[in-house]
Amino acid sequence: MFDLVPFGRRREDAWGPLAKAFNDVFNDDFFTSMRPQMLSFKTDVRETDQAYLLEAELPGFRKEDIDIDYAAPYLTIRAVHQEDGSVEDNHQQLVHKERRYVEYVRRFYVQDIDEDSIRASLKDGLLKLEVPKRQSTKSKRIKIQD
Structure with missing residues (x-):
């Protein structure tokens, strides 16, 4: 046994x-203390009466590298960056080659938003998202007749 x-x-x-x-x-x-910083990106989330405002730090990423998806009730931001650098000599013998693949994913739980009106912009490595809240319907008082 x-x-x-x-x-x-x-x-x-x-x-x-x-x-x-x-x-x-x-x-x-x-690297345990540094791992969460390496596998994620910093994001600030603010809430107003009309919308959620997200600012995510994504330096070095182009807008083509970033995918924003909303599948109720989760808003997902995925940033993927691939590098393939190589240096060759005159005889086409490989001297140096490096590959790098970086993928960051963050999911945020947001509900009751107007998904068709989400706006995003990327400038100087800062992704800004405006996620409008769905306009609540005003309550209607009903009086009992009988």
Whole structure:
């Protein structure tokens, strides 16, 4: 029958405090605190009586790289950037080639908006969205007749 003790646990038992110290130092992910910043983009969201106003920082992205989609009740902003740079010598031998693919996605829960009137603009790496709220119908009082 298989031993139910996890492998890492057995290693710690065999090496004692030395294994625990080693794991604490080398298994600690240095980039954990920076990961949310690397995988997302900063966005400010303000609300007025008429609309939601979003400002998203997307430096280096062109408007062709950004896709904005609304599927009730989620507004999704997706920014994709691809780079393929290469340098070749006279003999067509590859000297240096790099590829980079970056994709950022943010979803916002917004309901009761006028999806046909959403406006977007991109200038100097700042995406601005105006998401108008649906005009609420005024309530009507009804009196009981009988």
